[in-house]
Amino acid sequence: MTVIKVTCPRCGDLDLMVWQLLGRRQETAAYYEFTCTSCEEDVLRPTDHVTIDRLAAAGVRVVADLGPLTPDFLAAATRYLKENDCLVADALTLDS
Numbered sequence: 001m002t003v004i005k006v007t008c009p010r011c012g013d014l015d016l017m018v019w020q021l022l023g024r025r026q027e028t029a030a031y032y033e034f035t036c037t038s039c040e041e042d043v044l045r046p047t048d049h050v051t052i053d054r055l056a057a058a059g060v061r062v063v064a065d066l067g068p069l070t071p072d073f074l075a076a077a078t079r080y081l082k083e084n085d086c087l088v089a090d091a092l093t094l095d096s
Helices: 049-058 071-083
Strands: 003-008 012-017 021-025 030-035 042-047 061-064
Touching: 003 042, 021 049, 030 049, 049 061
Parallel strands: 021 061
Antiparallel strands: 003 012, 021 030, 030 042
């Protein structure tokens, strides 16, 4: 089993299993987060994309954090769904 060493700002170094961490990848930044097994504080730590790739290779779940959903994004998604005959497009269409 893969163990990842992390640091809690309150408790110091911890050894966590891969399922206890979550990686977040943004376009210009990357983070990993975990809940401390001692004090139960949620910890969010900045890192780089190389480290996120290594965590993912070790088995840590990594998600793409796309930021807030804007009206332009929703309009583009709705257009894409309609153009590709996706049934859910009608549910996304807002009456103006």
